[in-house]
Amino acid sequence: MLLMSLVLVVLDGAIANIALPTIAASYGAAAGDTVWVVSSYQLAVLVALLPCGALGEMFGPRRVFLTGVAVFTLGSAACAFAGSLPVLVAARFAQGLGGGAIMGLVAMNLRSAVPQRLLGTIIGFNAMAIAISSAAGPGLAGAILAVASWPWLFAVNIPIGIAILAGGRLLARMPGVKRPFSLVVLVANTLMFVLFFSGAERMASDPGIGAVLIGASGLCLVTLLRLERRSATPLIPTDLLAEPAFRVAVIASIACFTGQMLSYVALPFYLQHNLDMTPVRAGLYMMPWPAAVIVVAPIAGRLADRVKTAWLCAAGGGLLALGLAIVALCPRDPSGVTFVIGAVIAGSGFGLFQTPNNRLLLLSAPKARSGAAGAMQGTARLLGQTFGAISMSILFAIVPAAAAPEIALLLAGACAVVASLVSLRRARWEVVG
Numbered sequence: 001m002l003l004m005s006l007v008l009v010v011l012d013g014a015i016a017n018i019a020l021p022t023i024a025a026s027y028g029a030a031a032g033d034t035v036w037v038v039s040s041y042q043l044a045v046l047v048a049l050l051p052c053g054a055l056g057e058m059f060g061p062r063r064v065f066l067t068g069v070a071v072f073t074l075g076s077a078a079c080a081f082a083g084s085l086p087v088l089v090a091a092r093f094a095q096g097l098g099g100g101a102i103m104g105l106v107a108m109n110l111r112s113a114v115p116q117r118l119l120g121t122i123i124g125f126n127a128m129a130i131a132i133s134s135a136a137g138p139g140l141a142g143a144i145l146a147v148a149s150w151p152w153l154f155a156v157n158i159p160i161g162i163a164i165l166a167g168g169r170l171l172a173r174m175p176g177v178k179r180p181f182s183l184v185v186l187v188a189n190t191l192m193f194v195l196f197f198s199g200a201e202r203m204a205s206d207p208g209i210g211a212v213l214i215g216a217s218g219l220c221l222v223t224l225l226r227l228e229r230r231s232a233t234p235l236i237p238t239d240l241l242a243e244p245a246f247r248v249a250v251i252a253s254i255a256c257f258t259g260q261m262l263s264y265v266a267l268p269f270y271l272q273h274n275l276d277m278t279p280v281r282a283g284l285y286m287m288p289w290p291a292a293v294i295v296v297a298p299i300a301g302r303l304a305d306r307v308k309t310a311w312l313c314a315a316g317g318g319l320l321a322l323g324l325a326i327v328a329l330c331p332r333d334p335s336g337v338t339f340v341i342g343a344v345i346a347g348s349g350f351g352l353f354q355t356p357n358n359r360l361l362l363l364s365a366p367k368a369r370s371g372a373a374g375a376m377q378g379t380a381r382l383l384g385q386t387f388g389a390i391s392m393s394i395l396f397a398i399v400p401a402a403a404a405p406e407i408a409l410l411l412a413g414a415c416a417v418v419a420s421l422v423s424l425r426r427a428r429w430e431v432v433g
Contacts, residue, residue, distance in 0.1 A: 048104070050235050293354075
């Protein structure tokens, strides 16, 4: 049930992209305006993650998680029946708020439901489920649109959401720890992510305004840290980040996901422009990466119970960098064989890195702070993906379009190397088991 809810959130993050032209035509809207159908969802998830993690610790993860599922399901219904583009964008934002609660509390619920000795394995299946969802998103959207109109992309969530809510009684009840929750802190957190996201969106088209907005986001971060400097359980978990293992895992995760997003944006351009593939063929050649993650992630979960995660993450980052280097530096192969080899190696490395790193993020936090740890895990992933998207936009703006994909892949490989080297730093204090 927990994995099903996570699949639902990840799918919805990607499933709407393919329908944007159809949505624009149905509302008579400009194509640029429909981008907010995707952006509003991503922004809401970012805004909701840390507060929902805190609320889960205060009121119990089961209650906040199921509230998130309910909000997500109602938001899906509102999307399906939206009569205008602004209503659809608002409904997607509501979906994202529910999705943030789901993503932030899945880890805390898992930790209360699964013995610690099995947690690495379960997190491996968790990574596998996310990989399947990411890979299946565009294909599933295309299949739905082939037989139905775009509102069904959101309507299909409704029965699944209801089923998850019905099974919610199976989740363990964990008592919350009552503590103050500051509205000023909540506003500062929201402004921080809104300004950061808005600045990131503008970096390619208007870098001056984008830089100002991101700078203002930084001021909100400083304000937020000052407001909570005496809190034992701050919204931004500085208490957890003070622990070297947790801090290193967060930094490595951001670096790895920056490389992943750079790669995911660059690879379709590389396949279609540099190898002259059709969009359909390029889509097929994108499949080896998530397929490799699906195979390797559960294996990495089992290994994480027996081998230092620092070594596994370092090896994973190295394999990711190697695979990307093969694609970017080897002579172009119109048959695509070299590309597939590189993609399989990169996907294997990504799967080998993510599962142990996520396990460490969760287990290095006290059980009472699992909500903050899970929320920080999701925040690191989304921040990394945003940095990757910004980097790709800047590359397209400053270098020739033909060269941008290969440069992006090399930069992505450099991010993977950073993730690998950062992970190695924690080997000296890490204990297996």
